[in-house]
């Protein structure tokens with residue numbers, strides 16, 4: 001299988017008379033988006049003692065789907081734990097869950113004490129098992145994100161940009177944190193799509209504790225309003241406009257919040273602006289179903 005896990009193209013489009021550059025990591029393959037960067041370390045190295053990946057989280061996670069591809073490439077088993085009765089009923093499997101099961105993922109739902117159960121996974125794991133944290137909150141993500149930072153730096157040099165504002169929507173904050181760390185000459189902006197601002201800065205502090213130097217953290221544009229994966233007509237309208245203007249499909253969970261917060265704060269952000277497209281469009285069918293369910297007959 002041919003891997004295209006770095007050197008994604010950069011394009012641009014105009015929206016409201018403003019020029020936006022797009023780093024098209026969604027075009028990476030077979031794993032797409034920032035998950036390809038975060039799993040780069042595992043993709044390019046050999047792990048002779050490992051034959052099983054263990055992870056956990058939501059049953060429509062983009063990271064889950066990326067892990068199912070990694071497991072397939074490596075010929076490993078993939079065991080994934082999720083909460084009992086989380087979003088999807090098993091007779092209506094679609095999106096990332098359907099794709100992951102199709103790649104051989106074993107899904108196990110945990111009835112009680114999910115958090116505690118997950119915390120113990122790495123302690124109880126065997127030598128042949130690679131336990132990966134929810135959403136890829138993992139210091140080994142830095143290898144692929146270092147490569148991404150180099151690509152952005154080289155592109156900025158080619159464009160003759162001495163300064164650059166970079167925006168990426170955050171879940172665990174891993175992508176934003178390492179990009180800012182590896183691109184100290186540029187300014188990283190992000191927003192909290194999961195949890196509140198304090199949660200996200202806490203994530204940065206945990207990642208910073210792995211390293212030694214004191215660092216600049218990405219600037220968090222505080223999202224106080226929009227909840228993760230909850231359908232919102234205003235956000236839906238905005239992302240449709242962005243997709244029309246750019247002719248690029250975006251993820252319907254992170255990117256609507258990302259674009260909303262970026263545009264709401266645009267007056268305080270210096271040009272040029274590069275938006276990192278983190279992929280995730282395979283999950284869109286499921287989010288579209290949530291929209292239909294919530295807003296049908298209204």
Ligand SMILES: *Cc1c(COP(=O)(O)O)cnc(C)c1O
Pocket residue numbers: 033034035062063135169170171172173174175176251254255278279280
């Ligand atoms: C995973 C993901 C993110 C968040 O990445 P983190 O490194 O966890 O902050 C953003 N956008 C999309 C589309 C993703 O799949």
